[in-house]
Amino acid sequence: MSMQITRAYDRVKAIDWEPSYIGKDQKYVESTRFFLKGLKPVDPFKTFLREYFKMEQEKENRHYSVLEASSRLHSGPPDARWMESMKFILSNLATVEYAAGRQMGRMARSVAPMELRQGYMMQMLDEMRHTQLEMNNIRQNMRTWEDPAGYDIALRGAGNNVGAGLFRAMIEDVTTCDPVETSIGLQIFIETAYSNVFFVGMSAAAAAHGDNTLASTLLTIQSDESRHMANGWATLVTLLQDDRNIPLVQQALDKWSWRTHVSFGLANALSQDYFTKNRTESAKEAAMRWVYDEFFGGFYQKLERYGIKPPPRMEEQIAELDNLSHSAAVYVFGAWPFFYHRADPMTAADMDWLEKKYPGWHGRFGWFWDSYAKCTDPNDRAIVLKELGGLPNFCEVCQRPLIFPTPQAHSGRSRVHAGKNHIFCSAGCEEIFVNDPIHYQVGKSFYDLYHGCTLAEVVEHMGYIRDDGRTLMGQPLLRQNRMWTVDDLRRCDYVVQRPAPPPPADDVKPVQETAGGAAH
């Protein structure tokens, strides 16, 4: 290296300029409610492009050597439960990463002081790289896995699947909120608090299930995340230099603590407990380690010196961990025809493990797996979704179905706003809506699209049919005498019905609008 990083960094900083040919209004296309004038940002990584590209090149070289080696060594097929479940997970990751790239472009364009802008710009490139790595992983699985169906429609699935609505709602919220709030949603909560659970923690699970490709993909991605976490930290402490930002930051932290718990937190929990077989720690244990010890204890707690308080629903989030993955599994397994992978239901050994890790599991969730087991043979013409009373309502903030914390005692509720009834999964989501209702006005919901359609019509419309034109992509078992077809679905005689709305609750009060700062 010809020049020291720190000196070069100062030199590069000195050549930043404001364009003379357009005004600030034209340059900064979006405003923020946060106060940014006069802040002195810090960039802990001081990375600039020459080193950045060198580093990323090295990461790619290492990653592709792993892929090379694993296709050469033929170390045996990976675990089927894992490979099937990853059809759902990988398709969503690719679209979430791409949206994160868009968010960084928007932040750099809208708000970033120069020291932070540099970090955001590199993060934008990173996120494009992540999308490509995940798309390449999907492609690799399509070529090598015994059943490519589902991987071949990955992006379509991420776009129209009802379960993928969780990811779409989460990442669109980050894209369309205040551009400074984007940093708190993405870099603080999604990246610092939650992405480690999946990208680092679950890389061990990938390896334990013989999926070295994904283990390597996840880790090479997360090595960029180190910088993204630092971007979040730098942005946050920069904002906290101005006391007027403290209540605005607090409000965003309160929102995203719950918002990320119900989305990324749920996906982590489901994956860790129900998409694995060779398990070590439970989803609850992983969340306690990564999110509540390392993030809330080692990061968030240190913000107290700025006057930042713990998020008000943190205890509720922790309490939900006893049921989060199990209720999510009721949804994803129970609605298997709406998905594009073969489900592998819990065996007796799985259930013993679940009972051991979550005492009382049998009593709370055993009934579902009993019903599931009775509805797997297409000749019986019984579909578990119908036996359980059909799909529930969905939350208009996070798109969770109204079965949380548990299907029997869920916290779903309605609220009338501007003459229209809105439905939420929880007090946390209702509160987020009340603070910013315009942000959550949905276009067409699942029931607007499909109320009155037969199950077969919905699945055909979504395109989850195999190449023979009749066999479903989604299946309730990994192996069976014959696979379910769209004709089998027709014979089950199930029509999608919009459920009655839940009653209102009275535990969420409208909050005072916090006055925001003028942009720039």
Next chain:
Amino acid sequence: MTHAGLKVSHKVTAKLINGGDAEAVVAVMLAANPSAVVKDYGSYLSLENEGPLFFNLADIGEELGRKYDVPAFLTILASYTGQIDVQDDTVSIAEIAG
């Protein structure tokens, strides 16, 4: 001041992509920080310490028997807990000042 539920953690961690580089990093760090522990999760190693972790790239290069620099180290740093500071020849991770 702590609130109910917000347990303070003083732990600093570095999660390293498992492999030859990570083993050399861990060997150097354990020798220099007797209080540090390493946990092997298969695909990654978690280096944990109740105190700062100070990575001297020259020392790690010595252990590896080749030149080692900041970009090479960041290639295997999958994640961390704490506050990171990247300098010319060193990377440090310390507890966030509370």
